[in-house]
Amino acid sequence: MTDRLKFIWPPIIIGVLVLAAWQAIVVVQDIQPYLLPAPSLIAENFFGDISLMWSTAIYTAITAFLGLVLGTIAGVLMAFLAQRLIVVNNLITPLAAGLAAVPIIALTPILNNMFSITSRTPRVLVTMIIVFFPMLVNVTRGLVQVQPVQLELMRSMNAAPRTILRVLRVPNAIPFFFTGLKIAAPLSVIAALVAEYFGGPQEGLGSRIASSAANTAYGRAWAYVVAAIITGLVFYLVTVALERWTTPWADRTRST
């Protein structure tokens, strides 16, 4: 317990200090809200409209969640295919780097034209594509990178490739799956939010940040940013909890 406290206190103290310094600078230097609103103003907006914050965050969270689930399913299925096709696992890294360079968010206007702009579909699709790559890369790695001696052992026990997949590769890939999911989960919130910048329904965090800023309601815009940070954190923490619950054997190697 004391060990855990040691890890908890430093970030809290630093966070409080940064907020205090921010507040002090804004007040002392008399900085205008459109440049940088004070933390007190942001808090006022956040707690003053907490139910709106909640419903707005939920709207974006649903988009993110749908994209996360679909992208994860697609990434995992593709990883199983890749495991069969990719002989040299060194191929995965350059492939991933190449794919990561594609500006997927920029596809949103195109998707908005392809699908109804008034629906959630284009945003879910963007989120799904963003989630797809970290899942594909990590799960493929988990399926391919098994210890050679474990493969030899399975062969010595006369195991067919399908059995090796089930008994060795899939369990081996589960920690890798969660590594991917820990990247993908917060990313899905960012993707869903940024996709909202390109028009369509106005209920989400991205839309509201943009419209608040356009209406010079800077405190409110920042309050939505805070709501977005909290949403991303919740996605991440749920993933970490899920990981601990499902892979207790990986405890010793886990860093977080």
Next chain:
Amino acid sequence: MTDATQAAVHAEGIWKIFNEGQPGEVTALQDVNLEVQTGEFVSLIGPSGCGKSTLLRVTADLTEATRGTMTVAGVTPHQARQKQLYGMAFQQAALFDWRTVRRNVELPLELMGWSKDKRRARALELLEMVQLSDFADHRPWQLSGGMQQRVAIARSLAVDPPLLLMDEPFGALDEMTRERMQNELLRIRRETGKSIVFVTHSIPEAVYLSDRVVVMSPRPGRITDIVPVPLGAERDEDTRESDDFFHAVTAVREALRGHVGGAENRARVGEV
């Protein structure tokens, strides 16, 4: 010599050539002839690259001989692997972290389709044999290196194969643990009557464990000598200090030196 169909392992004119006919051609095994009797303990010893692991892998059907015939308990290595006529242990324990110790031992039985209750009972019986009953529900990484190797040995015995193939199973252990493990292995051998082919770098280990020590030499990998070890069936800590033991160690050492020679080999001998 007994009939080939009765020997635990029978190798006749085994050649293993990697990249045959290509620029990087390597003769890993050259005309290897070896017969391991049922119930016999045979060690393969030699410097790196002498083909001792390759010979074990040919026996296990993990790689194919280029030429020659090999039988394991009277059938081809491929049939022996399909029928699970051998169990195998490696230098790394190769346990699965996501399985408990007991379920690691159950793995070969699971692959053979044993029922849950039967394989559980068998695994617990084997864990008792390797004196790890208290650790059945632990995770492999909670165990020391020596304990992990004992789990690996229990797993290799799971289907009760007549033959054990062991590729430097104690190579990564410290000297004290290693000697304890050697005593354990001898006890298990007495209790089960298995035939064992054991690959090692260590001369005292080979001598202490074996009925015969097969001395191999590299470039090309071949058998250069077979040294019988007249220490009898009952061996314990006193054996390690007996004159017979020293004589056998010296015989193996000279067999190794005679065919490899040089300072490198003396250093290798000196390390153990």
